Amino acid sequence: MFTAAAIGLLVTMATALARAFLGPTIYDRILAVNVFGTKTVLMIAVVGFLTGRPEFLDVALVYALINFIGVIAALKVFKYGYLGSVESNRENGVRE
Amino acid sequence: MSEILDYVLLLLLAATAIGIVRLRGLIAVVMLSGIYSLLVASLFIVLDAPDVALTEAAVGAGAATILMLGTVALTTREEKRARFRPVSFLVVVVTGLMLIYGTSSLPPFGAEDAPAQVHVGPRYLTEGYEQTGVPNIVTAVLASYRGFDTLGEVVVILSAGVGVLMLLAGRRRAQGEKGQ
Structure with a gap:
């Protein structure tokens, strides 16, 4: 059963990767990265059970915690064009 | 199963690397390099090195992505089309061929008589737990030895x-x- 789950996850990873290549908009790519991160979390959990080391679940949990940081940073850069605080950005004038 | 997993992950890794080279939009490249780092982290997990994988995910997919996005925000979002330079291309090809030639004298992956397996490895494996008290041997080597x-x-x-x-x-x- 875990083998089937791993195969399914690999297929999903490949399709998410294809979406990240093809785009066409930046939101498709950001979504692809988010999906890929989630699949990595699941893959680590499945590999842990597949190889009889369920303690990998802790690693998967930490991945899930840090997964969204990059996505939020990317969305912020795309929306405001700057990674600093929004207030200092308004003072300097937002570049569109 | 683990071997198939390795091959598929390595295949996705190669595809991601080609995508990073081919794409021109730099935000997309940063996103792909995040995926690359997640893939490398998965490979580390398959190789039973969860701590290295954690570091890779935190630094590669987390911190490096944010640093690169900051750089993109400060500079430009589109990569300029590079001019084809025959001399640079030749240097890269020759270096690549030399590196591939160099791997032919390396012992095969996982060989029992490889220097990495007979030097200090056995002592880590047999006495690592008693000396350090860390159950995972990769963690013991990284954090203690x-x-x-x-x-x-x-x-x-x-x-x-x-x-x-x-x-x-x-x-x-x-x-x-x-x-x-």
């Missing part, structure tokens, strides 16, 4: 972070003065 090495790496990463912060702070101050 090579503790000073890891400490040095932490110092390098800290000084790199401080340098980046100083660069960003200097730029922001210059911008503020210009605004007034």
Whole structure:
């Protein structure tokens, strides 16, 4: 059963990767990265059970915690064009 | 199963690397390099090195992505089309061929009589748990046997972070003065 789950996850990873290549908009790519991160979390959990080391679940949990940081940073850069605080950005004038 | 997993992950890794080289939109490239780092982290997990995988995910997919996005925000979002330089291309091809030739004299992956397996490896495996009390042998080597090495790496990463912060702070101050 875990083998089937791993195969399914690999297929999903490949399709998410294809979406990240093809785009066409930046939101498709950001979504692809988010999906890929989630699949990595699941893959680590499945590999842990597949190889009889369920303690990998802790690693998967930490991945899930840090997964969204990059996505939020990317969305912020795309929306405001700057990674600093929004207030200092308004003072300097937002570049569109 | 683990072997198939390795091959598929390596295949996805190669595809991601080609995508990073081919794409011109730099935000997309940063996103793909995040995926690359997640894939490398999965490979580390398959190789039973969860701590290395955690570091890779935190630094590669987390911190490096944000640093690169900051750079993209400060510079430009589109990569300029590079001119084809025959001399550089030749140097890269020759270096690549030499590296591939160099791998032919390496022992095969996982060979029992490889120097990595007969030097200090057996002692780590047999006495590692009694000497350090850490159940995972990769963690024991990283955090205990090579503790000073890891400490040095932490110092390098800290000084790199401080340098980046100083660069960003200097730029922001210059911008503020210009605004007034």
